[in-house]
Amino acid sequence: MTSPKLLEVRNLRVEFPTRRGTLVAVDDVSLDIAAGEVLGVVGESGAGKSMTGAAIIGLLEPPGRIAAGEIRLEGRRIDNLPYNEMRKIRGRQIGAIFQDPLTSLNPLYKVGDQLIETILTHLPLTQAQARDRAVKLLEDVGIPSASERINHYPHQFSGGMRQRVVIALALAAEPKLIIADEPTTALDVSIQAQIITLLKRLCREHGTAVMLVTHDMGVIAETADRVAVMYAGRIAEIGPVQDVIKRPHHPYTIGLMGAIPTMTHKVERLTQIDGSMPRLNAIPKGCAFNPRCPKAFDRCYRDRPDPMPAGNSLAACWLVEEKAHV
Amino acid sequence: MVQAVLVMLAVAFIAFTMFNFVGDPVAIMAGQDLPAEQRVELRKTLGLDDPTPVRFARFVANAAQGQFGLSYRTTEPVGRMILDRLPATLELSLIAVLVALVIGIPMGVFSGLYPHHWISRAMMTVSLIGISLPTFLIGILLILIFAVMLGWLPSFGRGDTVKIGFWTTGFLTVSGWKAIILPSITLGLFQMTLIMRLVRSEMLEVLRTDYIKFARARGLTNRAVHFGHALKNTLVPVITITGLQLGSIIAFAIITETVFSWPGVGLLFLQSVQAVDIPVMAAYLVLIGLLFVLINLIVDVLYFVVDPRLRSQGAKAGAK
Incomplete structure (x- = not known):
């Protein structure tokens, strides 16, 4: 049976060995992405969203390493591939976009050369064909007079334009999945919307799936098909975006949704979640959210919940089980 | 470029002042028993009587043509x-x-x-x-x-x-x-x-x-x-x-x-x-x-x- 899932992540655990013990940045995370689907991953800084992305593309910064679990791309296990095998997957099967477009491009090379280099690495084309493709890619991402701009250096582009170039680079070899790690965080608000729209359009046209890592719920609501909410290295809740936004089950997700300003009804104060996320070396026993959870009860301090079915979603909360019993 | 020329002039000036500070060249070149008139004569032919700016200008002009005079030691150019x-x-x-x-x-x-x-x-x-x-x-x-x-x-x-x-x-x-x-x-x-x-x-x-x-x-x-x-x-x-x-x-x-x-x-x-x-x-x-x-x-x-x-x-x- 062929799996309909493009990417399957099972029980992924990412560890950082340090002098003062091992930090667990990603703990027992499982998620799937179907072909052409946009999965949003939200969470606070340090929740493990970027680490999950880096682990999938095989670019964890040492000493970080995948300690357990497996990652499968179209059924093929990719988390234990030798470096050079994984390199062939990067760019060709899985593309990546990073946070800061200003520093993602090598300042010493023309953008065209960087595009052609990427294309020639992965596709059996001649120099001239690669060049035509590079121009076409730049046109696709909405860069005016692309055939001229191809000879420009990164510093001759504005931030938004550079992120377009980065997207063109990520799409250069038609990957099936793009890991977009906070692709708009470093940009102007007005540019953010453009870039998200562009990314969404291109991925629909090319049938590319996206793992969109961000802490901007607005971006997720607009773009994603499904969303995973991460907290302290684990998935708190994962499900279709409308369900998670309208009918959140995990108290953390409920808190997050309450903290988003809306246009439809006026609220005096946005709700806030008291406290802050625990540091990775001081994650409490039981549910990691228990010190901040308004509904925590004794079991939450004892056992750690795994994601369990809650409506159309999965939520890692004992309350879900309680409700099911009632 | 202007900077480069200025640097070269400064270096030349320091080199030039060496002539003035490391003793009297005439005293070094001529023996002790040379008569005083001949010393004055030598001084004049070597152009050492001219005021400092003039001598510096001459030094720079000569240096620019690669001429630094004769060696005291071997009397070669x-x-x-x-x-x-x-x-x-x-x-x-x-x-x-x-x-x-x-x-x-x-x-x-x-x-x-x-x-x-x-x-x-x-x-x-x-x-x-x-x-x-x-x-x-x-x-x-x-x-x-x-x-x-x-x-x-x-x-x-x-x-x-x-x-x-x-x-x-x-x-x-x-x-x-x-x-x-x-x-x-x-x-x-x-x-x-x-x-x-x-x-x-x-x-x-x-x-x-x-x-x-x-x-x-x-x-x-x-x-x-x-x-x-x-x-x-x-x-x-x-x-x-x-x-x-x-x-x-x-x-x-x-x-x-x-x-x-x-x-x-x-x-x-x-x-x-x-x-x-x-x-x-x-x-x-x-x-x-x-x-x-x-x-x-x-x-x-x-x-x-x-x-x-x-x-x-x-x-x-x-x-x-």
């Missing part, structure tokens, strides 16, 4: 003497820099890419020796091992040379090549370790940048990432340091030339200092100043070749 010996020093410096670059950069790249590899650690330790041992000691040690004990290489001189125009080269004979090995290693060792350490730290820095991470994420080969993207970005500081060091290699070839009796400008300078041969010293000073200025100009041009960001700034500044 100074320009000739230096020109005869310059090829030896330049060839030695060139080989020393090449040794430093050709060995130093790959070592730096390797230890930057694999900072924990035992070879990298060994290179870092050895490079400490290169940095801390004084040049003359390295030279003497090399002579002891390779010339005295093993007898493989000559311990002094240039070997046989071939004259091409005014340039005498040791590159065309076997003995010339043999003779240049030890001095160039001696001279280049410090630069080599310096360049290695510089490239290493720059590599470590560059490999952490986002564009390297992104280059990896694009699935480029390690070779393309390391040598295409990372190494080129380390080159700007390497060019600066190499340029500056090339100047000091030529200037400080003095010690190496002395140890190996290398018939270059440095050895000439040292002999001149011992004989208080001021015209030669002044000419040497001006020459070294000129080399530094020229090298800095070349370095500035190279920046523009390597880094496109500077190019556009230069263009903008030019448009204003």
